[in-house]
Amino acid sequence: MQLSKRVQQVAPSVTLTITAMARALKDGGKDVVGLGAGEPDFNTPQHIIEAAIQAMNAGHTKYTPASGIASLKEAIIRKFHRDNRLQYTANQVMVTVGAKHALYNLFQALLDPGDEVIIPTPYWVSYVEQVKLAGGVPVLLEGKEEDGFKISTSDLAAAVTERTKAFLINSPSNPTGAVYTKEELTDLGRVCIDQNVTIISDEIYEHLIYSGQPHISMASLGEEYYNQTVIINGVSKTYSMTGWRIGYVAGNADLIQAMSNISSHSTSNPASIAQYAAIAALEGPQEPVATMRTAFAQRRDFLVAALQQLPGISASTPAGAFYVYANIAESMKAKSIKTSAEWAQKLLEEELVAVVPGSAFGTDEHVRLSYATSMEQLEKAVERIKRFVDIQ
Structure with missing residues (x-):
């Protein structure tokens, strides 16, 4: 075959x-x-497991909207306000089958053949492959070890071409654990804003920082950054829920709708039971x-x-x-x-x-x-x- x-x-x-x-x-x-x-x-955590059991006993075992149940979206919106000082509405948020699925749908909705996505190296293994699956071209930008595996603003600016559609940043980083400062994010984001490049901010490890510096979401740096940024996140790492497969994405409402349309013809919806468990994760004891x-x-x-x-x-x-x-x-x-x-x-x-x-x-x-x-x-x-x- x-x-x-x-x-x-x-x-x-x-x-x-x-x-x-x-x-x-x-x-x-x-x-x-x-x-x-x-x-x-x-x-x-046990209270999350109990929430799943309660959801099953209550009959929450059917299809849900492709973009996720309303109560989980509201919990995600409250999370963004509480942790990141960000305001989103329900049509700007989508629940996905893990953060990996959020990225997959995003690239499918965003990229046309030949569109370039700038990805700092070292990178998480699936970024490059997902860009290629969407017909895009990964442009790898070296984060030097002597610089803590972080890329520079000048290198990012030099990598932007007329085909550049997006820049992907993962902070804290998999695999290096690098965490970008507010000043570094501000400068990198400014390059993207000035060149009309979409910022994809993978923040799945936001609660796993040990250095004392706070997590800074790219979208929280100002209105221009907010409008230009798509945030990828999920409950897998923070709440030890890798097998539950719940991620989420926040950003431009039209983009979110397009991503939801893709889900409606592929996964249908994230698992109903896992969605109720995710509510308990986000809203329960931390x-x-x-x-x-x-x-x-x-x-x-x-x-x-x-x-x-x-x-x-x-x-x-x-x-x-x-x-x-x-x-x-x-x-x-x-x-x-x-x-x-x-x-x-x-x-x-x-x-x-x-x-x-x-x-x-x-x-x-x-x-x-x-x-x-x-x-x-x-x-x-x-x-x-x-x-x-x-x-x-």
């Missing part, structure tokens, strides 16, 4: 591939330490978020300190998210390994530690290690990585 040219150019998700390999080894009885998956190890964030900060500090002691590896302290993006260039050289994918595969095969190669994120001298796992597992992982990188 002949596949479409469109789908043939799409690469599979490396993070999901690594996770599947690790799971297969585990199923075979191997003691694998998984540092690949981008999801918290905490269970969903203490579980603080508890999880505190644990992540402790794990981050341990992992960074441990990695810095290993030969051939360097790692800086990420400001947010729950990943360390470690430089393995010297280790690759010492072990005569040419790619990060090969390094990660050998680590998994020889020491049963799963990490994601940097090639998945646009660089090939790094690996991403998730510290969204227990301290016991992190200690075991460090011990095994030390054995792997030690050169006899």
Whole structure:
């Protein structure tokens, strides 16, 4: 069967591939330490689970509007006002099947063939593939390691062409944990406003910042920024609800309607039960978020300190998210390994530690290690990585 040219150019998700390999080894009885998956190890808070049970018992098990139930939209609107000082109306908000689905629908609604989307590297694995699926052209803009993996305003301005349709920024970042300051966001946003480039702000990790600096939403920087920005968010990371698949998007009402139309012909609607659970997440007790964030900060500090002691590896302290993006260039050289994918595969095969190669994120001298796992597992992982990188 002949596949479409469109789908043939799409690469599979490396993070999901690594996770599947690790799971297969585990199923075979191997003691694998998984540092690949981008999801918290905490269970969903109990009050959210109870809300789902109540929704099922109340009969909320049917189709919903394609853009989400009104009560969840209202909860999202209140969340934006509470956390980001932003005012949205119901026709500016859409609920999606995870934040990934929000991005997919956005690119489908926004891009024509040949339209360019500027994406800083390192980037989350699905950005590039989703742009290509929509017929767009990813334009990769290097965030240098010596600059904290952040791009500069001058580099962004130089990358804009007459075909540039959008600029995508992810702060806090997956995979680096970089967090842009208010001043940096203001300057980057100004370039987009002046050039009439849509700003796509992926804020899925907004509540996972450890440096003391506040999360700043690009849309909150003024009326022009608000009008030019589409915000992508969801409950997966903040509330440990990755499997519930609830994301949301806020922005221009016409764009939101177009995205909703796409959903009406594809997914129909996000799961009804998960939508009621998401209301409880956004409106219920927030203490579980603080508890999880505190644990992540402790794990981050341990992992960074441990990695810095290993030969051939360097790692800086990420400001947010729950990943360390470690430089393995010297280790690759010492072990005569040419790619990060090969390094990660050998680590998994020889020491049963799963990490994601940097090639998945646009660089090939790094690996991403998730510290969204227990301290016991992190200690075991460090011990095994030390054995792997030690050169006899």
